[in-house]
Amino acid sequence: MKREMLDLCASAVATAKKSGAQDCKATFSRSRIVQVRYRDRRPEVIREASTQRLDVDIYVDRRYSSQSTSDLRPKPLDDFIANAVMGTKLLAEDPFRTLPDRKYYQGRATVDLKLADAEHSRLSPERRHEIVRTVEAACLQEGGPKAISVTANMQDRATETAVMTSNGLEGFTERTTYSIYATISLQDEGDRRPAGGEYVAACALAGLGSPEEVGREAARRGLALLGGKKIKTETLPIIVENRGVSRVGGGLLEALFASAIQQKQSFLAEKKGQKIASQLLALIDDPLLVGGLESRLFDDDGFATRKRTIVDAGVLKDYYVDWYYGRKLGWEPTGGTATNLIVPPGRRSPEQIMKDLGRGILITDFIGGNSNPTTGDFSIGIIGQLFENGARVHPVVEMNIAGNHLSFWDRLIEVGNDPWMYDSSRTPSLVFKDVVVSGA
Numbered sequence: 001m002k003r004e005m006l007d008l009c010a011s012a013v014a015t016a017k018k019s020g021a022q023d024c025k026a027t028f029s030r031s032r033i034v035q036v037r038y039r040d041r042r043p044e045v046i047r048e049a050s051t052q053r054l055d056v057d058i059y060v061d062r063r064y065s066s067q068s069t070s071d072l073r074p075k076p077l078d079d080f081i082a083n084a085v086m087g088t089k090l091l092a093e094d095p096f097r098t099l100p101d102r103k104y105y106q107g108r109a110t111v112d113l114k115l116a117d118a119e120h121s122r123l124s125p126e127r128r129h130e131i132v133r134t135v136e137a138a139c140l141q142e143g144g145p146k147a148i149s150v151t152a153n154m155q156d157r158a159t160e161t162a163v164m165t166s167n168g169l170e171g172f173t174e175r176t177t178y179s180i181y182a183t184i185s186l187q188d189e190g191d192r193r194p195a196g197g198e199y200v201a202a203c204a205l206a207g208l209g210s211p212e213e214v215g216r217e218a219a220r221r222g223l224a225l226l227g228g229k230k231i232k233t234e235t236l237p238i239i240v241e242n243r244g245v246s247r248v249g250g251g252l253l254e255a256l257f258a259s260a261i262q263q264k265q266s267f268l269a270e271k272k273g274q275k276i277a278s279q280l281l282a283l284i285d286d287p288l289l290v291g292g293l294e295s296r297l298f299d300d301d302g303f304a305t306r307k308r309t310i311v312d313a314g315v316l317k318d319y320y321v322d323w324y325y326g327r328k329l330g331w332e333p334t335g336g337t338a339t340n341l342i343v344p345p346g347r348r349s350p351e352q353i354m355k356d357l358g359r360g361i362l363i364t365d366f367i368g369g370n371s372n373p374t375t376g377d378f379s380i381g382i383i384g385q386l387f388e389n390g391a392r393v394h395p396v397v398e399m400n401i402a403g404n405h406l407s408f409w410d411r412l413i414e415v416g417n418d419p420w421m422y423d424s425s426r427t428p429s430l431v432f433k434d435v436v437v438s439g440a
Contacts, residue, residue: 002172005030005162008072012056013166015078019085023059023099025169025302028052029161036128037153038136043129044151056081058088064097100301100323102168104333108304109288113295116174117204120158128154131180131211138215139182143222148185148193152215155179156205169302177293178205182218188226194397196222200422203291208422221364224385228395230439231386237360238401238435239350241384242418244366245343246425251371251378252277252405253338256310258325260373267376267405268316276316277409280346283311287339294424299337308334314410345428346415353414353431355390361437362387363401376405382437400438411435 009026016024030052037045054077055068065088069080136152143150156178163171181199188194198218202208240248252268260266268276287305289295299305301323309317321329322336350362362385369380379402386393416429 009164019082025057062093096327117176134211135215138212142219194225228397242420245427258321277314278412279314292340294339
């Protein structure tokens with residue numbers, strides 16, 4: 001199959017060149033996705049879909065377009081590519097749109113990233129249903145009489161992707177991903193219906209852990225919110241739980257891309273080499289992490305990937321600079337794709353840290369919110385647990401934190417020892433001092 005897919009890409013590139021394109025990139029992908037979802041102990045969704053698509057990037061007369069088709073019959077495909085070339089000639093010129101210099105394709109790692117799980121081909125429909133039923137049953141049992149309803153879901157996907165360019169790039173990727181989630185709605189005082197959930201994802205089925213534990217944890221997280229209430233606005237230390245760090249950290253990441261910088265939409269545009277956070281913050285991008293959800297040997301431009309330090313001891317070391325926006329900025333490209341983001345863990349667990357913080361809030365979830373990449377200002381709703389001297393006092397709901405990313409990340413005072421392993425962001429819990437939590 002790999003050779004057939006690469007041959008199709010080669011044929012598409014040749015057809016584009018024959019039709020008048022100076023350069024072409026062809027990407028062919030096949031994907032199969034299966035989803036099983038249960039609610040109230042009955043199947044609610046059973047879905048299977050297979051897709052295939054050919055994308056062609058056309059470069060002709062300093063003009064560019066990207067078009068796709070799923071019709072791979074020889075004559076219609078040739079006509080589609082010829083028309084794509086013809087249509088591209090009608091577009092406005094963009095001198096920055098070219099294929100990358102082929103030197104950036106060189107040096108690709110040879111490590112086996114173990115992205116394709118051999119068990120996937122043996123995963124039966126019966127096994128999928130068994131997993132989902134197990135998750136739902138465990139969630140209902142843990143939730144007990146307070147449980148109103150439970151939704152349990154499993155999804156798995158197998159994808160093959162081949163890519164080829166007219167200037168020498170050739171690549172093939174095979175990947176599987178699995179995810180399980182459960183959500184529970186619970187009866188609280190009055191008409192309150194707090195909800196808890198748990199989500200795990202991995203490239204290998206075995207990497208998901210125990211289905212029973214997914215269900216039980218979803219229920220435990222819901223039960224922990226019973227009796228939730230606001231507190232008065234207060235300046236407190238907060239702990240952002242490991243799985244939630246990417247929600248607040250996304251506003252920082254967004255400003256690191258060359259596209260945002262070139263478009264004057266990044267508060268980090270002139271901060272390279274400067275301190276942007278507490279010295280405790282390190283951020284590593286590792287595309288070569290074995291079994292990582294975003295691992296890859298080459299990025300969207302075809303650049304050979306490498307492990308990079310983005311932030312070191314609070315100092316901004318690197319941006320995400322792709323070929324196109326690098327040309328616009330006059331910068332050397334570094335790779336424009338964020339992969340597996342790692343914050344190196346500390347030494348203590350959140351529970352140990354809580355004992356030394358006095359009064360504070362453990363943030364277990366976020367609701368809504370926004371972040372302005374131009375200014376760095378952000379505001380986001382929070383859910384969590386008020387604690388005092390290590391003991392949880394009661395859940396807090398309908399509260400908010402707001403500020404500016406530069407001052408917020410400078411308040412980081414400790415990094416937990418509990419990296420979240422079921423996401424591409426492998427971050428531990430983070431502790432911040434003197435955060436204004438807005439409430440009643």
